[in-house]
Amino acid sequence: MKNQKIKNIKVHLVSGPIKGSFADATRTVEKVGFVIVRVITDQGLEGIGITYHEVVGEATKDLILRSILPKIKDRDPLQTEEIYNDLVPYMRGVGRKGLMFCALSAVDIALWDLKGKIVDLPLFRLLGGKKTEVPVYASGGWTTYDDDELVDEVKGMVAQGYKMVKYKVGVEGGKNINRDVRRVAKVREAIGPDIAMTLDANNCWDAATAIQFSNRVREYDIMWIEEPVPADDIPGLSRFRRGTDIPLATGEHEYTKFGVRDLLLNEAADIVQADGARAGGYTEMLKIAALTQAWNVKFAPHAMENIQAHLVSAIPNATYLERLLMFEDLTAQVFKGVPKPVNGMMSIPELPGLGLNLDMDFISDRDEV
Helix, strand or coil: CCCCCCEEEEEEEEEEEEEEHHHHHCCEEEEEEEEEEEEECCCCCCCEEEEEECCCCCHHHHHHHHHHHHHHCCCCCCCCHHHHHHHHHHHCCCCCCHHHHHHHHHHHEEEHHHHHHHHHHHHHHHCCCCCCCCEEEEEEEECCHHHHHHHHHHHHCCCCCEEEEEEEEEEHHHHCCHHHHHHHHHHHHHHHHCEEEEECCCCCCCHHHHHHHHHHHHCCCCCEEEEECCCCCHHHHHHHHHHCCCCEEEECCCCCCCHHHHHHHHCCCCCCCCCCCCCCCCHHHHHHHHHHHCCCCEECCCHHHHHHHHHHHHCCCCEEEEEEEEHHHHHHHCCCCCCCEEEEEEECCCCCCCCCCCCHHHHHCCCCC
16 A cells, blocks of 8 residues: 555536525525545545535636646655645745635645555544544524524524534625624524524624624624634734624634734634635644644634544544535535534544545536536
8 A cells, every 4th residue: 555656636526506595794605516636546546635616616626637736646645745835836826825725725635535545544543633523513594594594494403413503694795783683682592592603794894893793692692703804804803802702713714824823913813714625635724723722722624524524533622513504415415425413423434534435426427527
């Protein structure tokens, strides 16, 4: 199994339509999808990586096949650090955030999957972790739902065994916080005092409005408020954090350790939510996690729960996985026998690498070649 070389990369685009009207405070979601990456060695071993295909996954695929593959072909897949540090400056001209890092992330995840398979260890054990199951919360509750629909969906999360839920605030594009406050009150009344509740504003407010909203809902025992102002408004995040005692969660739109460092230096996060499918895969996420440990803040990766589970197992200050309900059906179709939460806990396969197996019949049938 040792002394393997990267021979090829296969990339597949798979998506599915949204059932119903899904919108948060700032955008409408028209489809869910994955860019699926298979890094194949000269000995036939295969590593799986993944990133998002909601918007222009075709460009991500081109970046991987035209730019990344020629740079890593015939290299040792165990050399994840060296490969990452070669690719970042090579592709910097394409962009220091966004699609370039999504492409890099998917390839890096696949290389780490290969690494685990080569040494015959699950990634969480390779990273020094022990926990074979970790807490996970349900995430949904769109702003396009009327109040009854919102309450029904969140009650459904609790009925499935989740001990923590997240839903959207910022109705009417963030222009009606009175209605947002009423919705928060209705959900808390419906689910009772024992379920942890978090709110996601999706970048919709300025700091003053966000503080006003936060202070009006503090009586409902909010675990955190996520991205209350635009992700790049670091002064606004800092101002929000000073103006309320509800913890601030952010970081899903940071793509590097440097972006997370700036959040922490500016005291602009209590919970860091970097996403390994955007923020450089495992190679960069391990550095981001180390920064959160150094600043003694919580680490709760955004989405992609079956990828992030290994990190949450191994990192001491990692708290929760996030399960985006809108991805449930597609995830179950793309991966064979993928773990599902039970009573708010996600099990991690005791299999080499990620422990995930692709359903290539489904992927081949749905591939947007």
